[in-house]
Amino acid sequence: MTTKSTSVSWKLATAIGVTASLLLAGCSAGGAGGSTAAATANPADLDPAAAAALPAKFKDAGVIKVASDIPFPPMEMFDANQNLTGFDFDLAQVLGGKLGVRMELQTQAFDSIIPSLQSGKHDVIMSGMNDTPERQKTLDFVAYLHAGFSILVLAGNPDGITTVLDLCGKDVTVQKATVQADILHGYDAQCTAAGPGPIKTMELPIETDVQTAVRSGKAVADVVDSVVAAYASQTAGDGKLFDVVKDPENPAGYNPVYTGIGVLKKDNALAKALNLAMESAIADGSYARVLKKYDMVDYGIPQAGINLGS
Structure with missing residues (x-):
């Protein structure tokens, strides 16, 4: 979570x-x-x-x-x-x-x-x-x-995010003072080796701000507790605003x-x-x-x- x-x-x-x-x-x-x-x-x-x-x-x-x-x-x-x-x-x-x-x-x-x-x-x-x-x-x-962490994206997954490494070099938002930013920085070396560079994390005060940033296109994804991600995908805009990325290697979420x-x-x-x-x-x-x-x-x-x- x-x-x-x-x-x-x-x-x-x-x-x-x-x-x-x-x-x-x-x-x-x-x-x-x-x-x-x-x-x-x-x-x-x-x-x-x-x-x-x-x-x-x-x-x-x-x-x-x-x-x-x-x-x-x-x-x-x-x-x-x-x-x-x-x-x-x-x-x-x-x-x-x-x-x-x-x-x-x-x-x-x-x-x-x-x-x-x-x-x-x-x-x-x-x-x-x-x-x-x-x-x-x-x-x-x-x-x-x-529970683990999940990647929340706009409905339809327009940026084609399939794993956390697809976030390399992209703008991603998380809630301030959570550990998600540290977790994402843990992929810096892999992202740099792959070419795109580290994930660009933006920290915002509350989770509703984080999701607004994704909706407005300021970020391609929100990395958040799996419970929160699932709830947002099911309820926001009657379930039409967000999708949760399904990574088959991490079915319960990351970490x-x-x-x-x-x-x-x-x-x-x-x-x-x-x-x-x-x-x-x-x-x-x-x-x-x-x-x-x-x-x-x-x-x-x-x-x-x-x-x-x-």
């Missing part, structure tokens, strides 16, 4: 909108201090072991503040009534129910999302963030997805990684409680139901774990 992640969070009713009005509304709500949303925990959903493991300060507060880079469909987005929804939002509500607290998603730009935890503004990150060794120096990750809930190392007890909640959600089928709702069954994990990335 976006090693926002990608590796996630990255986020609106569609990846470049079911309609233009929803796109504009979603972007206007996406400022650093914007939307918040959470559901009230249902006592019937409580998992005793997970709730008992939750540190007292979160029990007492009754809420876990979740930093999320909204919009990033299908992970975080707005529905037709401008209510926050998406895979991360729905899973957060499941996990909050297990813990007996509200999981409240709050808008935070992805390039400042880790500092928002370090400053105490938020407690965890849930925004399609991928679990990488570099990030593990700062965060613990409670795994909840496993599959784990996506997880990011928690500061000092809050390891919180990470353990969230992991118990995730185990419970897998066991009782509530996790599977959220995966199915967003057509993400292929990216689900069979069992919970912390810091599964390597």
